[in-house]
Structures are given as C-alpha cells and as structure tokens.
Amino acid sequence: MSSLSSFEYPGEFYEVIRKDFRDLAAETEFLASYLPPGGSVLDIGSATGANLRALAALGHPGTGLDQSAAFTGYAASKAPEPGSAAVEYVHTRAEEYRTDRRFDLVYSLFSTLNQLDRGELRQLLESVRGWLAPGGHVVVDIGHLLNFVDGYQPNIIAHHQGDGLLVTRLARQSVHAHRAVWRNEETIIARDGDGTVSMYANFFDQTVFTAPEVRDLLVDAGFEVVAEYGGFRKEPGPRIGRGPLLFVARATATGEEAAA
The missing domain is CATH 2.20.25.110 (S-adenosyl-L-methionine-dependent methyltransferases)
Incomplete structure (x- = not known):
C-alpha cells in the first residue's frame, strides 16, 4: 500500500488493543451469515487472525493477508481450536496478492481499506471481483468522512x-x-x-472516503451493493458520525456469465 503505515509490534499487544474496539462475536455472526456451510473466506488485513480463527472454528477455511510481519507471525503461531478448518496466513500487501483460488466471502474490516488511496482501492476491488466464487459476497467495513x-x-x-x-x-x-x-x-x-x-x-x-464514493467504487468494479449497515448487528447507519459503515456486495454478471 503506497500510504505510509507501520504495524511492526508484537501481536499480543495488538490483541489487547483490539478487544477494546471490536466485538468479535458480532463480527463472526455477521460474516458467517453470508457464507454457505464450509464456505471459504479471504480476509484482507487479517492482522493477528482473530476473525479467521473464529470462522475456522465454525468450519470455514480461510486465507489472511496482512502487511505486518509481526502480526502475520503471531497469527500463524496460534494453535487452532480442535476440529477447526484450515487457515493460511500470507505476509503481503493486498494489492500485490495473486491467486487462482475463488472464495465464497472476501472481507476487510476495521478501516483497513482506508490505508489505500482512491486509485489503489479501485484496483483492489477489481481484483476482489475475480477472487469471488459464483454467488459470493464482499464485505467492506470502511472509515467514512463523518466518522x-x-x-x-x-x-x-x-x-x-x-x-x-x-x-x-x-x-x-x-x-x-x-x-x-x-x-x-x-x-x-x-x-x-x-x-x-x-x-x-x-x-x-x-x-478519508464518503459513503457515496465507496458505493460508486464498488459499482465501478463490477459489484451490486445488496446491503448497507452501521454495525455488525445489522443495525442501520448511524445518525451521528461515530461508528462503522458496512457495505455488502456481490458481483454483477458479465455478458459471458449471463449467457451461460
């Protein structure tokens, strides 16, 4: 990501900070609601892997991408719960990731995508469209102007x-x-x-993005926005600035896909 960023400190410290800002149970329930049984996930900005571990415990295999070597190493060192699905952690910048795999859900939480500029976000969303399995969803949690x-x-x-x-x-x-x-x-x-x-x-x-900008970027990248929320319990957008802004989208059909 071209914007400056540095998160090279021990993952256990980030875990303590994260718990004061995040509701892991609500996030897990929200994400799982867009997954079929055993559906696979790609986490863009997986940090210390909390979301992926929670989804793996529900039977969803996953891949996590993060630019922090410290966070990726911490996530990989955590023993999964018995019976969990497999999880892979990749130390990389999201815009440099390449794969032929297809995922049932691609998501990015905690304003991770705000670390991209507008051009980079547009390019990444175009890549995400190619990473989705047919019928798959993308979930974007982004920091918006009023926030x-x-x-x-x-x-x-x-x-x-x-x-x-x-x-x-x-x-x-x-x-x-x-x-x-x-x-x-x-x-x-x-x-x-x-x-x-x-x-x-x-x-x-x-x-700093506005909500209409993010919506337009998703549409331009080939997505249809199917839901917008102000939190992981699927509440409406906040009437004051503070709080997350969630977009749920799925890929629109190309001409070839529509004819198939």
Whole structure:
C-alpha cells in the first residue's frame, strides 16, 4: 500500500488493543451469515487472525493477508481450536496478492481499506471481483468522512489491559486537507506480566472516503451493493458520525456469465 503505515509490534499487544474496539462475536455472526456451510473466506488485513480463527472454528477455511510481519507471525503461531478448518496466513500487501483460488466471502474490516488511496482501492476491488466464487459476497467495513470528523482528537492517551499486559497508546492525529488524508502517529508502551517495558513507534495514513464514493467504487468494479449497515448487528447507519459503515456486495454478471 503506497500510504505510509507501520504495524511492526508484537501481536499480543495488538490483541489487547483490539478487544477494546471490536466485538468479535458480532463480527463472526455477521460474516458467517453470508457464507454457505464450509464456505471459504479471504480476509484482507487479517492482522493477528482473530476473525479467521473464529470462522475456522465454525468450519470455514480461510486465507489472511496482512502487511505486518509481526502480526502475520503471531497469527500463524496460534494453535487452532480442535476440529477447526484450515487457515493460511500470507505476509503481503493486498494489492500485490495473486491467486487462482475463488472464495465464497472476501472481507476487510476495521478501516483497513482506508490505508489505500482512491486509485489503489479501485484496483483492489477489481481484483476482489475475480477472487469471488459464483454467488459470493464482499464485505467492506470502511472509515467514512463523518466518522473521522466526529472522532478527531489532536492528541490521545489510552490505556488497554488484558492477559496480564498493560498497553498505553500515545497518539497524535493530523490532517492533510488537500489530499483528504488522516495521519496517525502513535507511541505504544507495553508492560508485560513480569514487568518488562517495551516501546514501539506506529504510524499510518488513512484516506478519508464518503459513503457515496465507496458505493460508486464498488459499482465501478463490477459489484451490486445488496446491503448497507452501521454495525455488525445489522443495525442501520448511524445518525451521528461515530461508528462503522458496512457495505455488502456481490458481483454483477458479465455478458459471458449471463449467457451461460
């Protein structure tokens, strides 16, 4: 991804942070509702693999793509639940991934796709269309303009605890107005169970999209948007800015497919 980003810190620290922002049970139920029994999944921005492990426990084999070597290594090291379907983790940038496989569901959560600029997102969605099995769906969870505006804070101090760890994020947000890009610079300070303290620099740029832009990009890439939600419990879009914005789409038929 051409936008700057760095997530090279231990996966166990990310897991502690993630639990304060995410509802894994709701995400799993939402994603599984678009899968046939045993249907396969591709996770773009799989991070430490929490979503893939949860779906694998329900019998859905999966592949995860992530640009962080640390997160991919952590995900691969986690033992699956007994009886889980197979999961593969690939350390790669999504726009560089190539495969002949077809998946019943391709999804990207937690504003991962905001790390692409508009041209890159358009190209990736075109690739995603080719990765879908007939009848498959794509789920896009994206940070939208009102979300960014409502959540903007120039400086953030946040503490996250779990599994004997204490993780503190010191974050600074800034805006590049002409590019419509949000810069996030973070210092992550972590104390593990034996009292050892470590510190990591983390930064990422996010392109600010509006909902109509994302909808148009999906349509231009050959998709039909079949549902839009404001959360993983299929609630409507928020009337205030804060909160996720979910698009569910499926590929429209090409001339050859329609004639088949």
